[in-house]
Amino acid sequence: MEEQLSERGKRILEAVIEDYITTAEPVGSRTITRSHALALSPATVRNVMSDLEEMGLLTSPHTSAGRIPTDKAYRLYVNSILEAKQNLTAGKRDEIRRRCRMAGRDPAEMLKEASRLLSTTSSYMGVVMAPRMAANVFHQMEFVKLSSHRILAILVSQNGTVQNRLLETEEELPQEDLVRMANYLNGMLQGLTLAQVRERLIAEMQSEKVRYDSMMAKALALSEQTIRTDSAEIFLEGQANILDQPEFADTAKMREIFRAFEKKSLLLDLLDRSMQAEGVQIFIGSESPLLKMEGMSLVTSTYLTGKDTVGVLGVIGPTRMGYGRVIPIVDYTAKLISRLLETE
Amino acid sequence: MEEQLSERGKRILEAVIEDYITTAEPVGSRTITRSHALALSPATVRNVMSDLEEMGLLTSPHTSAGRIPTDKAYRLYVNSILEAKQNLTAGKRDEIRRRCRMAGRDPAEMLKEASRLLSTTSSYMGVVMAPRMAANVFHQMEFVKLSSHRILAILVSQNGTVQNRLLETEEELPQEDLVRMANYLNGMLQGLTLAQVRERLIAEMQSEKVRYDSMMAKALALSEQTIRTDSAEIFLEGQANILDQPEFADTAKMREIFRAFEKKSLLLDLLDRSMQAEGVQIFIGSESPLLKMEGMSLVTSTYLTGKDTVGVLGVIGPTRMGYGRVIPIVDYTAKLISRLLETE
DNA sequence: GTTTAGCACTCAAAAAGTTCGAGTGCTAAA
């Protein structure tokens, strides 16, 4: 079972995978000898394939059909066989660059466009997880009075992300007080990440001096409310693309998939997980609960601003996906986004 | 052909439509006599149905199948037959109210939740078009300096909607100037709708006094840039729901539908159109280019803040949809949203 | 003059039966 894979074995496995990726049909020994110039007869290939099946790298849906790579085979393929093909054509590069630029300077807009871009260039689904607010760096806070008891709090991060929050107050606060509060807070919180800001606010609220300054207390309370949410945003684009994949042709499967992605929480977990390591990562079918049932895979890469990893983006497609094509797309897009997000 | 529809004809047409709505199968004369207590034999019903077919209200997919209502029949049904059933159960009412409340005070959040709500309670797709910014009333504008040449403009409307916009300037403007500009503009624009604001700004930019006050000129230019976008936002939720509809079981159709809704522009046209009349409106299949090809219908209602119509929401489902159930849902939701959006 | 029972007829969908061919595993020769 665990006999080491021979060079020839690798070549044939690669051939099977690549044929399967393009045709989505079980591939037989003949097909391989024809499409890949191996100096071998179908019979020989058959023997090798039989060995590969023994090793758990191939399966056949039934006796008289060709063979299909298992998840284990894909893993092997991406880890050790597939390599060095990782270059984008200049044309693709340009297209990606152009479209990212076009989106303008608003970070949210840009990330959404990136997701759309990933989806169209890969022809699978594009996904981008926006930076968790907590990692952003505080820049400024404003309070705008809307009516007697409603205040709009605006929180600006250094990368230009803006978060608004509507607050209700029991007592009426004059606009001057609000301005003073904002000034005070802006001085105190300059340069901290929002996570740190939060800690600081909580610490401050418990400190001595607050006792004597009720306005300060209010200010702290307001800002703490403002900063409280931290739901990461996910941009998922091109869902219709997966309808084109033959393996999801049947209605029941399709429904399952759409339902699964409607709840974004599972996806969030997965993306969070992939943020722990830097660079391109690949999750194949059975390796994740979300993807498992759906026969899908995920190629991700982290992106950063400056030196801190802030988010993840990637492509979701069928396990039978053109990894060689997708990986460089994801990689390049992540790097480009990192560059564009760099403060200044 | 244009013989007036008899009372009995109406009753039978209604029966056909209702059976077809629940089963999605062509309905035959027998089925009707059994499910609806008409004191008539199948043979009689057959004769009547034959008449209805003559009038263009029914068709049969083939000779030996039952009959299916045409779009014309649905129109008739909705206009004159279906009536007075328009009540929601207390339970549904409560659920709708509860969930709308939960969404909190942020308008965008609330509208999105409303869309989700429409989709789950109707089990079709929910759609909400957010108020066109232009109809909002100006409340306040702020400029926040992010770095030497980047300014964040914040535009707050009286209903709490906030629009952010990142601006680039050639020359550096000190924060004090920005504050002065904002004050000046806030005074000038108080209480105007954004559409009016825009006109005013353009007029102002051409007036005499600008010549002598370059800062004022800059202020006007900046604010004009801020207000320039007016893309109506659409929240479309529950797309997966239509996968459950048997008429879309086949993959090709499904793909078409998803593709069609990916471009939101067609939908936008349609919603815009339905904003011209107040109250509940129904678009049936062939009556709109978007819905036509897909065999779908749209039930909408406008909603308002105060006395002005500001947006549209509704449900998109198959032409064969439970109008009697959906109409009150849409109607009630629209009224509720109107109430919740009321300023103060 | 309606309404209804009766009956021959139609036609899609389901079931059963055929054919076809890509693919396999095994054996024996190269």
Added chain:
DNA sequence: TTTAGCACTCGAACTTTTTGAGTGCTAAAC
């Protein structure tokens, strides 16, 4: 070790048969 040859398998695709819901028409019943 590789390959040619061959019998065998089995799903996909195509045909044929059966079934039954539904129709339209005619003639009798109300």
